[in-house]
Amino acid sequence: MTHNRLNYIEILHAHGYRVTPQRLAVLDALCAAGGHTTSAEVLARARALDARIDRSTVYRSLDVLVKSGLALTAPGDNAGETRYEIVQESPHHHLRCSRCGTEHELSAASAGAFFRQVEREYGYRLTGDHLVLEGVCPECQKHTAGH
Amino acid sequence: MTHNRLNYIEILHAHGYRVTPQRLAVLDALCAAGGHTTSAEVLARARALDARIDRSTVYRSLDVLVKSGLALTAPGDNAGETRYEIVQESPHHHLRCSRCGTEHELSAASAGAFFRQVEREYGYRLTGDHLVLEGVCPECQKHTAGH
DNA sequence: TCTCTTGCTGCAACGAGTCGCAGGTGGGTG
DNA sequence: CACCCACCTGCGACTCGTTGCAGCAAGAGA
Ligand SMILES: [Mn+2]
Ligand SMILES: [Mn+2]
Ligand SMILES: [Zn+2]
Ligand SMILES: [Zn+2]
Secondary structure, X not given: OOOOOOOHHHHHHHOOOOOOHHHXXXXXXXXXXOOOEXXXXXXXXXXXXXXXXXXXXXXXXXXXXXXXOOEEEEEOOOOOOEEEEEOOOOOEEEEEEOOOOOEEEEEHHHHHHHHHHXXXXXXXXXXXXXXXXXXXXXXXXXXXXHO | OOOOOOOHHHHHHHOOOOOOHHHHHXXXXXXXXXXXXXXXXXXXXXXXXXXXXXXXXXXXXXXXXHHOOOEEEEEOOOOOOEEEEEOOOOOEEEEEXXXXXXXXXXXXXXXXXXXXXXXXXXXXXXXXXXXXXXXXXXXXXXXXXXX
């Protein structure tokens, strides 16, 4: 089943990668997970599909999916942790509440004006299309204000 | 010598931490390094000051410095790598060129308008004051254009 | 369908970072 | 200045992610 929207076979081939059962298991695992997922969870889900799949193969497959544009990475909660996400239709960033951990998506368009201003001011053309911005969500602000 | 600007002893005490030779060695190492530094380099520099200091103590000390507000973290070049920096006078973000690796500082004020707009639009109050934004620097853009 | 080549996999070994524990030390109290 | 206890350190063991290698299989070509 894997991915119902993208032609992952063509995409992998177009990037010079072979289509293997292990890579499809990892792709399935990513799709099944939905949103951002830790590599530990991908490993567990992939093993449910193929009990013999090795840890290193899962990491290498995630890398292949990212390089092919089928998956995105995002920094995790704990510094040094990487999370993975099957690529979405529309590019987006994330807002993460540092108190309660919930996340909201931020359309890439919302950041566009800021990116353009940085380009005018510093000459840098910003390419990141999957930022995770830390903040305090409206709910948690209420709770603090309530004290 | 350690830090000539901040009263690190008061700050550590204020956060409930003790002042130990090991923590000062790590603080010294951070100051000596100047800008963003890898934990490996902090470990090496700290060992030059105290040959018996343990790896785990260096990591725990870096954690203490970050929690006390004396140090900042930033994601490193390789995903999963954390860099450290002694806290600066003025809060700032970073622009990193994904081609040549050079970095420029971006004053926190430059991002302020964007942060305020996100707050209006989504209710999130953004707190991150040490972002690392990926992009292509002016130099590298010229080189690409030249082809 | 068969062959051949190249890239992929599983394995084992390694390095970076984390954690529990027993002994040592900072610093508050008198 | 001496005592004491909570906190900290060094150590060892562990986990997570990476890498080199030998055997295996994807898929192009015939
Ligand atoms: Mn996302
Ligand atoms: Mn910085
Ligand atoms: Zn919240
Ligand atoms: Zn550059």
